[in-house]
Amino acid sequence: MITNELKNVILKQLNLDEFEMTDETVAPDVPGWDSLNHINIIVAVEEFFKVRFKSMEVLKLKNVGDLQRLVDAKLNK
Amino acid sequence: MIDFNTDETTTLWKRWVLNARNTPDREAIVHWIGGEEAVRWTFKSMLDTARKFSVMIKKMGIKEGEVCAIIIRHNPFFYPLYLGISRTGALPAVLAYPNPRLHPDKFRQGIEGMSHRSGLDYILTERELEPLIRPLIDNSESTIKAVYFPLEWDLDEEFNEKDDKEIESFSDLIKPTSPALLQHSSGTTGLQKPVVLSHRAILNHVKFYGESIKLSENDKIASWLPLYHDMGLIAAFHLPLACGITSVQISPFEWVIAPVLLLDAITKEKATMCYLPNFAYNILAEKIDEDELNEISLESLRLVVNCSEPVRDESHKKFIGKFKKYGLNMSALAACYAMAETTYAITQTEPGKEIKVVHVDRQELANGIVKQAENNSITRTCVSSGKLIEQCEVMIVDDNRNEVVEGLVGEIAVKSGSMFDGYRNYPEKTAEVVSNGWYFTGDYGFNFENEFFIIGRKKDIIIVAGKNLYPEDIEDTVNVVEGIIPGRIIAFGEEDHSMGTELVSVVAETKFEDEKERNRLRLNIIKAGMCIDVNIHKVYLVPARWLIKSSAGKPSRKANKERLTSGTDPLVWSR
Numbered sequence: 187m188i189t190n191e192l193k194n195v196i197l198k199q200l201n202l203d204e205f206e207m208t209d210e211t212v213a214p215d216v217p218g219w220d221s222l223n224h225i226n227i228i229v230a231v232e233e234f235f236k237v238r239f240k241s242m243e244v245l246k247l248k249n250v251g252d253l254q255r256l257v258d259a260k261l262n263k
Numbered sequence: 264m265i266d267f268n269t270d271e272t273t274t275l276w277k278r279w280v281l282n283a284r285n286t287p288d289r290e291a292i293v294h295w296i297g298g299e300e301a302v303r304w305t306f307k308s309m310l311d312t313a314r315k316f317s318v319m320i321k322k323m324g325i326k327e328g329e330v331c332a333i334i335i336r337h338n339p340f341f342y343p344l345y346l347g348i349s350r351t352g353a354l355p356a357v358l359a360y361p362n363p364r365l366h367p368d369k370f371r372q373g374i375e376g377m378s379h380r381s382g383l384d385y386i387l388t389e390r391e392l393e394p395l396i397r398p399l400i401d402n403s404e405s406t407i408k409a410v411y412f413p414l415e416w417d418l419d420e421e422f423n424e425k426d427d428k429e430i431e432s433f434s435d436l437i438k439p440t441s442p443a444l445l446q447h448s449s450g451t452t453g454l455q456k457p458v459v460l461s462h463r464a465i466l467n468h469v470k471f472y473g474e475s476i477k478l479s480e481n482d483k484i485a486s487w488l489p490l491y492h493d494m495g496l497i498a499a500f501h502l503p504l505a506c507g508i509t510s511v512q513i514s515p516f517e518w519v520i521a522p523v524l525l526l527d528a529i530t531k532e533k534a535t536m537c538y539l540p541n542f543a544y545n546i547l548a549e550k551i552d553e554d555e556l557n558e559i560s561l562e563s564l565r566l567v568v569n570c571s572e573p574v575r576d577e578s579h580k581k582f583i584g585k586f587k588k589y590g591l592n593m594s595a596l597a598a599c600y601a602m603a604e605t606t607y608a609i610t611q612t613e614p615g616k617e618i619k620v621v622h623v624d625r626q627e628l629a630n631g632i633v634k635q636a637e638n639n640s641i642t643r644t645c646v647s648s649g650k651l652i653e654q655c656e657v658m659i660v661d662d663n664r665n666e667v668v669e670g671l672v673g674e675i676a677v678k679s680g681s682m683f684d685g686y687r688n689y690p691e692k693t694a695e696v697v698s699n700g701w702y703f704t705g706d707y708g709f710n711f712e713n714e715f716f717i718i719g720r721k722k723d724i725i726i727v728a729g730k731n732l733y734p735e736d737i738e739d740t741v742n743v744v745e746g747i748i749p750g751r752i753i754a755f756g757e758e759d760h761s762m763g764t765e766l767v768s769v770v771a772e773t774k775f776e777d778e779k780e781r782n783r784l785r786l787n788i789i790k791a792g793m794c795i796d797v798n799i800h801k802v803y804l805v806p807a808r809w810l811i812k813s814s815a816g817k818p819s820r821k822a823n824k825e826r827l828t829s830g831t832d833p834l835v836w837s838r
Contacts, residue, residue: 214364217789220798241521
């Protein structure tokens with residue numbers, strides 16, 4: 187389940203007001219989330235949650251649900 | 264330095280065979296995969312597998328001169344497949360694997376447009392793309408004869424020595440002037456221009472370009488560049504392969520997600536060279552956490568070549584600022600000016616010497632005059648793309664294609680010993696840009712102390728992260744979005760200093776005045792861009808009759824861009 191916090195960080199980075207996101211949402215579904223923006227989103231998520239991702243962890247992410255689980259794991263949730 | 268003798272081998276295949284004979288166990292390709300063991304092809308093992316692919320190519324009925332489009336993701340069998348096609352005399356043409364956001368119809372239109380223009384005969388791809396591509400084959404008007412899935416071929420089972428010998432004998436007869444490959448110069452959907460290069464053009468280029476960068480047997484090139492791009496294909500694939508040195512190939516998709524992969528590969532493989540478009544300097548300098556750089560060493564790098572986008576001094580400064588402490592030498596920073604039409608490079612900065620930078624008066628430059636900046640000048644810093652390489656010529660010309668004197672800005676016209684013979688099946692486009700053996704590039708620049716500086720473009724092409732986009736493609740796609748006044752739209756590139764590249768902006772006239780309606784329209788414009796795999800970064804909405812028209816009666820990109828960026832018009836809504 188995607189938290190509002192994560193969703194809002196992504197939406198803010200993409201300059202979007204609203205976009206429905208589920209665990210299965212992938213980057214190409216979301217307006218503005220292209221390969222160049224991907225790294226900006228990851229950095230924004232790291233800064234907001236005060237966590238650090240390893241590149242290999244980011245490489246394995248398949249969808250927004252994976253990103254949420256990675257954030258949760260870093261925060262020991 | 265490698266003494267590259269073009270008389271010794273007259274085709275690419277013969278050159279690769281020679282390398283496999285001289286240095287069979289040297290690594291040709293290190294296929295890098297994030298978090299996994301790399302796949303390593305020696306010159307011998309790759310040639311052996313390429314032979315097996317060529318037997319299959321023959322079995323499929325593919326003949327000399329026919330074009331085989333390869334649409335395959337980062338895969339270790341890509342390389343011997345490419346070589347195997349070349350051995351049979353067919354032409355490999357690497358195309359981009361479609362991004363999932365690209366609408367299937369747009370992808371098909373793009374391939375169809377290319378098939379008519381470039382004369383694609385076969386598509387070699389992955390099974391996953393079959394539903395997308397099959398309808399193209401079934402269309403009776405298509406030039407595409409068949410689609411094959413080479414990664415599924417049982418190469419050992421199908422191999423036989425008789426066919427292998429026949430192909431080898433045939434391959435011996437391929438002429439140096441025969442076409443060796445087809446690459447597409449730029450464009451998003453139907454506007455790509457097909458460039459065919461001969462064996463001689465490529466081998467000549469390898470010789471003279473290799474000399475300009477003092478390529479030696481100790482060099483090793485690390486690259487994440489896509490192989491459908493001339494910089495990736497020629498500089499990071501054909502050049503090392505022909506010269507018998509190693510190239511480390513990283514997936515572009517993986518690199519953009521995890522940029523540290525390139526640094527990791529350079530460190531572990533002790534790579535000496537890499538090629539990067541300008542935006543990559545910013546990404547590498549600013550988007551990698553220091554924690555990930557503990558084991559990185561860039562001491563082995565002797566050349567980091569900036570190409571494919573305007574070279575930005577601040578990107579170089581960021582890059583060296585970040586990586587100096589990891590062993591990067593300032594004099595490794597280099598640049599070149601290159602294009603598919605001349606196989607690759609025209610100019611190159613001198614290896615081992617710090618790249619030349621000139622500070623000029625911005626206002627004078629805008630008027631076409633190169634004047635060194637003075638104390639009270641508003642300064643523009645221009646970075647050299649280097650000196651001419653052997654067999655290349657440059658002429659800076661005015662709007663009437665007359666040569667201008669040194670110190671003036673003009674369009675860059677080039678000649679090269681490795682020049683293309685014109686766009687394939689596109690004589691009208693060739694006639695537009697080629698005259699008396701000169702190729703008129705559409706780029707603006709100047710010559711200063713025998714070095715060439717590229718500062719802008721005559722054409723309205725937008726270069727996003729090294730990828731050329733035509734505004735017409737974007738405008739045509741967005742034009743049909745409900746709420747836009749038809750035909751009243753322009754697309755242009757806006758400089759993004761933090762990313763070190765241009766980003767796409769769109770201006771559209773609309774009658775919508777309500778904030779909610781405008782936001783919805785903006786989202787629909789962005790979604791329309793997604794269908795052709797273009798990310799529209801900023802949308803400007805303006806009232807009817809706001810856009811300035813050109814003399815041709817169409818909205819002018821240049822005038823409207825200037826109007827938008829120079830003032831704060833209360834009628835402009837942007838986000």
